[in-house]
Amino acid sequence: MITESNMSDVQEPIVTAAPEIRQIIERVCQLEKNRLDRKSQGHINDDIVKIIKEEVQ
Template sequence: MDRDENSEDIQEPITSAPPEIRQIIERVLEAERAKLYQKSPRYINEDILNIIKEEVQ
């Protein structure tokens, strides 16, 4: 299996997800990227929970 096929397999659940789920995934990834460069990232679980709550409402 080459790298392109593997990448497509990994991305498949995201690309085939309904728009609402894709929005949650994108927002969670943004939150994780924002915390990535912090020395000691904190509260990512709360951020993810808030994102899901906002999207469900």
Template sequence: MINHNYYNLDKITEPIIKAKPEIRSIVEEVLQLEKDRLSQKNIRYINDDILKIIKQNIQ
């Protein structure tokens, strides 16, 4: 049985929700990238893609 107090999703997502729009965009894009890579089983060179996402969002 899952202890719902331990897995409170509001506490997990709160920093993302309260973040500035630029930060939230970076997090969402990186999460999508990771999700796409996991489904492809291709996790090579992900750091370069993450860096590209960050640079695009801070300009």
């Protein structure tokens, strides 16, 4: 059973992350959501690496 306490435990690393890290997490989550919406079967690793490289620059 998911409780409010469990959800805050899951969200804690995201909420406390540096803004740059939160941006990476948000972009990767959006990428995954878009891929699920399209039922994409391709590899996601290259896209994630691209996001990280863009944010690090």
